[in-house]
Amino acid sequence: GAGVSQSPRYKVAKRGQDVALRCDPISGHVSLFWYQQALGQGPEFLTYFQNEAQLDKSGLPSDRFFAERPEGSVSTLKIQRTQQEDSAVYLCASSRTLGGRDIQYFGAGTRLSVL
Amino acid sequence: AQKVTQAQTEISVVEKEDVTLDCVYETRDTTYYLFWYKQPPSGELVFLIRRNSFDEQNEISGRYSWNFQKSTSSFNFTITASQVVDSAVYFCALSDLNQAGTALIFGKGTTLSVSS
Numbered sequence: 001g002a003g004v005s006q007s008p009r010y011k012v013a014k015r016g017q018d019v020a021l022r023c024d025p026i027s028g029h030v031s032l033f034w035y036q037q038a039l040g041q042g043p044e045f046l047t048y049f050q051n052e053a054q055l056d057k058s059g060l061p062s063d064r065f066f067a068e069r070p071e072g073s074v075s076t077l078k079i080q081r082t083q084q085e086d087s088a089v090y091l092c093a094s095s096r097t098l099g100g101r102d103i104q105y106f107g108a109g110t111r112l113s114v115l
Numbered sequence: 116a117q118k119v120t121q122a123q124t125e126i127s128v129v130e131k132e133d134v135t136l137d138c139v140y141e142t143r144d145t146t147y148y149l150f151w152y153k154q155p156p157s158g159e160l161v162f163l164i165r166r167n168s169f170d171e172q173n174e175i176s177g178r179y180s181w182n183f184q185k186s187t188s189s190f191n192f193t194i195t196a197s198q199v200v201d202s203a204v205y206f207c208a209l210s211d212l213n214q215a216g217t218a219l220i221f222g223k224g225t226t227l228s229v230s231s
Contacts, residue, residue: 003159033218042119042206042221043160059218089158101148101167101210104219106160 002026004107006092012113013082021077021110025094032075033104034067037089046090049075050098082114117142119209121222128197128229136192136225138207144168149183149190150208150219160206166190197229 005024013019025032030051035043036059045059051072060067064083069075079086089111093104118141128134140149151163164174166183174181178195194201204226208219 035218040223042208042223043219044221045218048218056218091160093160103150103162103165105162106152108157108159111158 004092004094004105006090006107006110008110009108010111010113012115014115015083016081018078018080019082019112021079021090021112023075023077023092023094023107025073025075025092026096026105027073029094029096029105031095031098031102031104032069033093033095034075034077035091035093036061037091037109039088043091046077079112082112084114087112087114117144117209117211117220119207119220119222121205121207121225123225124223125226125228128227130198130229130231131196132229133193133195134197134227134229136194136205136207136227138190138192138222140188140190140207140209142209144211146211148210150210151181151190151192152206152208154204154206154224156203163192194227197227199229199231202227202229 007022032049034046037043047067048056049069064080066078089109091109093106095102095104120139147168149166152160154160171183180193182191204224206221206224208221210219211217
């Protein structure tokens, strides 16, 4: 597609529910990133994929968070047993190549509200 | 450790005023990239500019200009003759030039409100 697409745009979950957030990166982009943006804050890194390989998951806040990109394109971020502190906007970004020099293009995010 | 500081939380201006958004960064790396992104109410982060640490030349793009000064570790962004459509949250970000898959380190953002 023309840009990074994320779905759903909004998700309301009851505490304890599992959620799955989807990211469709720009076609052909090698690198894919997930970020978490709390209200009034800048995005913070969660995890990074190079094609289908998850090379960095140092930003995942707990083992309730899990991400995958099985075929090197679409990625899913899953949060198990959601807690109120998980409420945030989850942003996905992709870049054409490897390396910190490349521009990351962002989707509009999924706003997760945990009640 | 890498860090980006945007000291201005909110700025309000009237249309046609010039406004400068400040960004100060910290890094021990000698090679790095700096970025500015715009986040309108729709939520999507829109790329504005990328600058590498070897290029201190200032850049102008229409009403936008950027002043990069390594001596003060600053990368400030100026909007000339602001317009209502410029209202958004603006983020400054930093990344390592050479490391593969480097995540961006963002500041907390500056909310710009331009009134007519």
